[in-house]
Amino acid sequence: MKTISCQFEYKIYESIEELSVPDRELMLMAVEELKNAYAPYSNFHVGAAVRLNDQSVYIGSNQENASYPLCMCGERVALYNAAANKPFVPIESLAITIKNLSMIIDKPVSPCGACRQVISEYEFRHRQAIRILLKSDNDEVYVISSVNDLLPLGFNASFL
Ligand code: THU
Secondary structure: OOOOOOOOOOEEEOOHHHOOHHHHHHHHHHHHHHHHOEOOOOOEEEEEEEEEOOOOEEEEEOEOOOOHHHOEOHHHHHHHHHHHHOOOOOEEEEEEEEEEOOOOOOOOOOOOHHHHHHHHHHHHHHOOOOEEEEEOOOOOEEEEOOHHHOOOOOOOHHHO
16 A cells, blocks of 8 residues: 655735736736626626637636526636637636625635536647636635646546
């Protein structure tokens, strides 16, 4: 028997001002996208923006439904928007932000398990890590270099 430990590093920027210009712009687009969230049931708004290698940007926000399981996360709307428009261009970065209308969230919120799996699919498809930028109500921004850090021992097409 042996024990394997996993650890990962991520960066914490004190504010969006500390980010590079492209990262700051991407996060600001995600923040702007919050207003398009359709979240009348949870009141939890998610805005996301994806930057591709060709520097084009695609946005998305969560879209809810009275039939709750049909709700779609903002990250996935943005990723599918990008993939539907530029299927063959690898994804460089994904910025995600949230606004809970019922309370202040003072630390970045990271993507749900389903979204981690979808991000992983696009990393595998394009053989390129996707940087993930996270921000909530406070100023801090977390930057994670790959979804593999959030999804250790993940499942992907290499097993199929
Ligand atoms: N949501 C996202 O958009 N992304 C996540 O990673 C977690 C949850 C959405 C789904 C639903 O509209 C609301 O947030 C509450 O779960």
